[in-house]
Amino acid sequence: MLESLWNNFVWLIGGQEPYEKLSAYQVIARAAVVYIAALIILRVGKRRFLGNYSAFDILLGFIMGSVMGRAITGAIRFVDMVLVVVVLMVLHWLLATVSYYWPGFSRVVESMPRKLIVDGEIQQDAMQRSKIDKNDLLQALREEGNIESPEEVKAAYLERDGKITVIPSRTGPHVVEAKVENGVQTIRIVIEHDKQ
DSSP: OHHHHHHHHHHHTTTTOOGGGOOHHHHHHHHHHHHHHHHHHHHHHHHHHHSSOOHHHHHHHHHHHHHHHHHHHTSSOHHHHHHHHHHHHHHHHHHHHHHHHOHHHHHHHSOOOEEEEETTEEOHHHHHHHTOOHHHHHHHHHHHHOOSSGGGEEEEEEOTTSOEEEEEOOOSEEEEEEEEETTEEEEEEEEOOOOO
């Protein structure tokens, strides 16, 4: 019974037939099987695999995509594809685990966040090391913090995933809560002053 099911599965995906000899249905079946296998592998890999989108994670995504694409075209056997992807996932998990327990190793595998602005002052050495010019930084301030000038920023970081995080300075009043209950609108405003 199992042998019969396996033989039907192998026939469905074209077995070891060269790609040129596969029917359109067999190519579609291969793509569907590879897609389902990828979903299972990603589910097992959980959030770490592509959750943070660091270079560490994206590299694995590219390699896995390449290997899985080869399984669809028949350049690699399906079983070999699964083995290669499982080995890559285990290696990725192992490196992530070592990075978690040994922060020094994390700096080898992934870059650390870098401060680009501190208390409204652009850190030129960090900008130069990051290869980010002032126009890129100003664009990130507008997009991420709705801020027009670095003077309005408490801190800005180039994160490990390549995004720029902006923490605005709170120099004036700002709304921290607005709600309506029983027809009454309540707005809570906080006024903060810079410490000189």
